[in-house]
Structure formats: C-alpha cells, structure tokens
Amino acid sequence: MELALSDVRGLSLDLKGIGHAFGATVALDEIDLTVAAGELIALLGPSGCGKTTMLQIIAGFLRPSRGEVRFDGARVEHIPANRRRIGMVFQNYALFPHLTVFENVAYGLRARKTAKDVVAAKVEQMLGLTQMASFARRLPGELSGGQQQRVALARTLAIDPGLVLLDEPFSALDKNLRLDMQIEIKSLLKTFGVTSIIVTHDQEEALSMADRIVVLNNGRIEQIDSPDALYDRPASLFISSFIGxxxxxxxxxxxxxxxxxxxxxxxxxxxxxxxxxxxxxxxxxxxxxxxxxxxxxxxxxxxxxxxxxxxxxxxxxxxxxxxxxxxxxxxxxxxxxxxxxxxxxxxxxxxxxxxxxxxxxxxxxxxxxxxxx
Ligand SMILES: Nc1ncnc2c1ncn2[C@@H]1O[C@H](COP(=O)(O)OP(=O)(O)OP(=O)(O)O)[C@@H](O)[C@H]1O
Ligand SMILES: [Mg+2]
Structure with missing residues (x-):
C-alpha cells in the first residue's frame, strides 16, 4: 500500500488577550499572537517566563484564566487536548519502553482504530522519513538519544496533526547531534506543511530553526520578528542582550x-x-x-x-x-x-x-x- 505524503494542512493559530495566573503568580499576561498555517515559530525566553504555560494552553492541557484560543478561526478553549489535532514532542521523548520502534509509531494510529494495512503503510512511511526504517524491531532502550527523538517525531507525525508542539525537544542531546537534528526536524516539519511551535531556551536553536521568533519575558511578549530582524533591530535592551x-x-x-x-x-x-x-x-x-x-x-x-x-x-x-x-x-x-x-x-x-x-x-x-x- 502506497501513501501520498500527507494531504495534511497546518492549522492557523490565534491567541487573543491570553492571561494565566497560578494563584498569585501571573504566568502569562495579555498575549496576542497569530501564527499562519505551516509556519514554524520558536518560543524563546528566560526560565520561568511562561513558555511551557503557553504551550499547555495551546495544547488544551490548561484552560487560560482569560482570553481566546482559535484554531483556523474557531474557538477551542472548550475542546479537550485529544480532539485538537495537535502532536506533542517532549524533551524526554516519552516513548513506551516495552514497545518496539514500530509499535511506538503505530500506537496513535491503533488508538484511532486505523485499518491494519494503513497502519503498516503509515508507520513504514514515517520510519522512512525519519531514517529509522532499519530500527523498526528495536526497543527504545536500544537506541541513541537522537534516534529516540526521531522515533518520537515519527510517532507524532503519524497521526497527521495540524499543529505540532515541541517543548525543548533537543535539550537531552549533545551539541553536535543537536545541530544535525535541528536541520533534519525543521526540514521534516516543512515537508509536512504542519504548523509548529518549538519551545527552547537556546537562542541559537531559535535563530537557526524558526520562521519567526516570539520572545517572552515575565509573561509578556517582548518582540515577535524574523531571526534577522530580531538580531539586527532588537526592540529593547533585553532583546539585544538575550539574542546573540x-x-x-x-x-x-x-x-x-x-x-x-x-x-x-x-x-x-x-x-x-x-x-x-x-x-x-x-x-x-x-x-x-x-x-x-x-x-x-x-x-x-x-x-x-x-x-x-x-x-x-x-x-x-x-x-x-x-x-x-x-x-x-x-x-x-x-x-x-x-x-x-x-x-x-x-x-x-x-x-x-x-x-x-x-x-x-x-x-x-x-x-x-x-x-x-
Ligand atoms: N502548576 C503551577 N503552579 C504554580 N506556579 C506555576 C505552575 N506552573 C508554572 N508556574 C509558574 O508560572 C511561571 C511560568 O512557568 P513556565 O513553566 O511556563 O515557565 P517556562 O518559561 O517554561 O520556564 P523553563 O524555561 O524553566 O521551563 C513561573 O513563575 C512558574 O513558577
Ligand atoms: Mg518550560
């Protein structure tokens, strides 16, 4: 069975007036952000500035105290995470240790009651794209960090998400491998045309991967711009010293x-x-x-x-x-x-x-x- 490389279209995302407080701690304040379908956005900022909170609100794991979240123009605050067409990739890969690479990638498809031959074709396609085809029978514990991260991405993309959220996906990798993976994953996400938001505290990673970078500071957006504009025309002293x-x-x-x-x-x-x-x-x-x-x-x-x-x-x-x-x-x-x-x-x-x-x-x-x- 041959599968065409996805008719998946990335979702567009709108955040309007998003605010979130954990008790007395204001984690996010007045966040306005529009992301076009297929765009790759990096969310950058110092520790505690609200990056993970923002991702969790977009994913639907956290309901914002204030504001609107829209996917393709429609409000989604009431829609649970598993119905939002999102894929997540985490720092620790979160693979099932007792399942083979093949079964890990197949997991989301089986959970959706996908036909058996479609599952096989889709998993094969994803493992091919992530260059993991020859590792299909191995367990996650028998793979390197970079290989595990590829499997995690294959598993996420297998279910044709419209929006992929990546929270510090490379932080467990060493510097050389990191650069290879950044290039590889960027090109995969672009091939898919999926909308992506990658959270990082590594400004070089943000500069090298993103179409646009959102810099958060103390729960507020300090600047949204292309990597070049952010570097050459920083809007504040904070940005000028934080970027590069x-x-x-x-x-x-x-x-x-x-x-x-x-x-x-x-x-x-x-x-x-x-x-x-x-x-x-x-x-x-x-x-x-x-x-x-x-x-x-x-x-x-x-x-x-x-x-x-x-x-x-x-x-x-x-x-x-x-x-x-x-x-x-x-x-x-x-x-x-x-x-x-x-x-x-x-x-x-x-x-x-x-x-x-x-x-x-x-x-x-x-x-x-x-x-x-
Ligand atoms: N469940 C929670 N309960 C209380 N406060 C929280 C909770 N989660 C986050 N916070 C607070 O909200 C703020 C934003 O946290 P968040 O995890 O979004 O930061 P971050 O930018 O992801 O930081 P890091 O780079 O360290 O991962 C911080 O001040 C944090 O202490
Ligand atoms: Mg975080």
Missing part, C-alpha cells in the same frame, strides 16, 4: 546624532538618536561589528584580557576605561597578530547603522550583561 552576544556601552547624548561614550570617545551614529541632549543611553554593538584599528579620534581604547580561538573565529575580550566588558569577534586568519593580555588596543565600530540605542537606566545594564553570557 553584544557589547553594551553607556553614554550621553551630546548632539542630534552624537553620543559621548563613558569609555572615552564621542561617536557619530550617522542618524538622529531621537533623544534630547543630556539623555543617558546605552548603545549595543555586536562583537562582529567592531574591529581593531589605529589610535585616532573616535577609537575606543580597551585593555585586553584574553583572546580565545574558537574555530572559525577568534574572540578577544577586553575592558574599557569605564569598566565595560567588550568582545571583538574576527575571522581567524593567518597573520593576525594576537593581542596580549594587559596591552591597550583601539577599537572602531565598523558599521554605525547597525548600532542599536536604548534609554535604559545604567543600573539595569549590568543585569542584562550577566544574562547575555
């Missing part, structure tokens, strides 16, 4: 487009800061947007702490005269002189149009810097 690494430098607005840095020079941002003279600001400069240069007006002096060769790039860490930690990332090419700890070096911002500027109290900055490490 960045250097945060304090300063004071001295003119329409100029900022006097505490670290020494006055810099020209090439555009209006939109702030009054005298306003205290923090600028965010990515490590790859800063380079070593000559001692000249506008250059930022730092004292070198260490240089770390990290494969393709080399990262130099230093500290400004005003005590801010700075990282410089360079392609690691032969002939680059290695800066020695204790030496003074001069830095220039490569592209001022890619510098973000925020009005955030100076006290808050060190908190963000700790979080970004």
């Amino acid at each position: 690494h960045t250097n945060l430098l304090r300063g004071t607005v001295t003119d329409a487009d100029r900022v006097q840095l505490d670290a020494g020079p006055e810099i020209d941002l090439g555009r209006s800061t939109q702030r009054r003279r005298g306003t205290q600001v923090t600028i965010s400069v990515r490590p790859e947007n800063i380079a070593f240069g000559a001692e000249r007006p506008g250059a930022i002096p730092i004292t070198i702490r260490a240089t770390l060769p990290l494969g393709a790039v080399s990262v130099t860490e230093g500290v400004t005269a005003s005590g801010e930690a700075v990282k410089v990332s360079q392609a690691r090419a032969a002939g680059i002189a290695k800066a020695q700890a204790g030496e003074t070096a001069w830095l220039a911002i490569s592209d001022v149009s890619r510098v973000s500027i925020f009005s955030t109290p100076v006290d808050d900055v060190s908190k963000f810097q700790q979080r970004s490490v």
Whole structure:
C-alpha cells in the first residue's frame, strides 16, 4: 500500500488577550499572537517566563484564566487536548519502553482504530522519513538519544496533526547531534506543511530553526520578528542582550546624532538618536561589528584580557576605561597578530547603522550583561 505524503494542512493559530495566573503568580499576561498555517515559530525566553504555560494552553492541557484560543478561526478553549489535532514532542521523548520502534509509531494510529494495512503503510512511511526504517524491531532502550527523538517525531507525525508542539525537544542531546537534528526536524516539519511551535531556551536553536521568533519575558511578549530582524533591530535592551552576544556601552547624548561614550570617545551614529541632549543611553554593538584599528579620534581604547580561538573565529575580550566588558569577534586568519593580555588596543565600530540605542537606566545594564553570557 502506497501513501501520498500527507494531504495534511497546518492549522492557523490565534491567541487573543491570553492571561494565566497560578494563584498569585501571573504566568502569562495579555498575549496576542497569530501564527499562519505551516509556519514554524520558536518560543524563546528566560526560565520561568511562561513558555511551557503557553504551550499547555495551546495544547488544551490548561484552560487560560482569560482570553481566546482559535484554531483556523474557531474557538477551542472548550475542546479537550485529544480532539485538537495537535502532536506533542517532549524533551524526554516519552516513548513506551516495552514497545518496539514500530509499535511506538503505530500506537496513535491503533488508538484511532486505523485499518491494519494503513497502519503498516503509515508507520513504514514515517520510519522512512525519519531514517529509522532499519530500527523498526528495536526497543527504545536500544537506541541513541537522537534516534529516540526521531522515533518520537515519527510517532507524532503519524497521526497527521495540524499543529505540532515541541517543548525543548533537543535539550537531552549533545551539541553536535543537536545541530544535525535541528536541520533534519525543521526540514521534516516543512515537508509536512504542519504548523509548529518549538519551545527552547537556546537562542541559537531559535535563530537557526524558526520562521519567526516570539520572545517572552515575565509573561509578556517582548518582540515577535524574523531571526534577522530580531538580531539586527532588537526592540529593547533585553532583546539585544538575550539574542546573540553584544557589547553594551553607556553614554550621553551630546548632539542630534552624537553620543559621548563613558569609555572615552564621542561617536557619530550617522542618524538622529531621537533623544534630547543630556539623555543617558546605552548603545549595543555586536562583537562582529567592531574591529581593531589605529589610535585616532573616535577609537575606543580597551585593555585586553584574553583572546580565545574558537574555530572559525577568534574572540578577544577586553575592558574599557569605564569598566565595560567588550568582545571583538574576527575571522581567524593567518597573520593576525594576537593581542596580549594587559596591552591597550583601539577599537572602531565598523558599521554605525547597525548600532542599536536604548534609554535604559545604567543600573539595569549590568543585569542584562550577566544574562547575555
Ligand atoms: N502548576 C503551577 N503552579 C504554580 N506556579 C506555576 C505552575 N506552573 C508554572 N508556574 C509558574 O508560572 C511561571 C511560568 O512557568 P513556565 O513553566 O511556563 O515557565 P517556562 O518559561 O517554561 O520556564 P523553563 O524555561 O524553566 O521551563 C513561573 O513563575 C512558574 O513558577
Ligand atoms: Mg518550560
């Protein structure tokens, strides 16, 4: 029996004014989110910000204190989880240890009283897609972590879900395998055209997998954007330090487009800061947007702490005269002189149009810097 690769269409999802409290703890507040059919969304944010709560509300395991959940435009708050056309993939795979790979994948289909030959064809198709066909007779305990995760995904997709929810699906895998699985699973989900929401606290995972990223902070959505927009145009200091690494430098607005840095020079941002003279600001400069240069007006002096060769790039860490930690990332090419700890070096911002500027109290900055490490 041959099965066509799914006529499954992903569901669209709308959350409107969702709020949820556990006793006195407000886990989610005023969440508005629209996800298109077939879209892959990453839900990202620090521990305790409400990611799992949001997933459980979408799945139907938790009824929100306030707000509406719609699938394809229809409200579903009253519909139990097992009738919502959703598939779930968890961190711990949750495979049945006493059932073979084949039987694990067949489980949901059998529970739905699917005809025997359809079950066999569907399981075969899913194991083929996840490259697990030759493991069909093994038990989960006889598989590696990555293989178990593939079986978990095969089992989820076997029942033709319209929406797949993945809660930290790769956190039990080591770094190399993780990257392979991220690429593989993204392409599988896209092949299926299923709508997917992946919860992660790993920002690289979110950047590499998602069409759009939703950043949650303290139960609220802080920004929803494409990976590139989030990285290049962060809406807040929190986002700029949470997504990727960045250097945060304090300063004071001295003119329409100029900022006097505490670290020494006055810099020209090439555009209006939109702030009054005298306003205290923090600028965010990515490590790859800063380079070593000559001692000249506008250059930022730092004292070198260490240089770390990290494969393709080399990262130099230093500290400004005003005590801010700075990282410089360079392609690691032969002939680059290695800066020695204790030496003074001069830095220039490569592209001022890619510098973000925020009005955030100076006290808050060190908190963000700790979080970004
Ligand atoms: N069953 C519960 N009873 C009481 N408080 C809860 C319950 N579940 C979650 N919370 C609280 O709600 C907030 C959000 O929790 P949630 O599990 O959604 O966070 P998360 O973003 O998934 O965090 P993590 O990254 O650590 O998994 C936290 O403050 C948490 O302590
Ligand atoms: Mg969680």
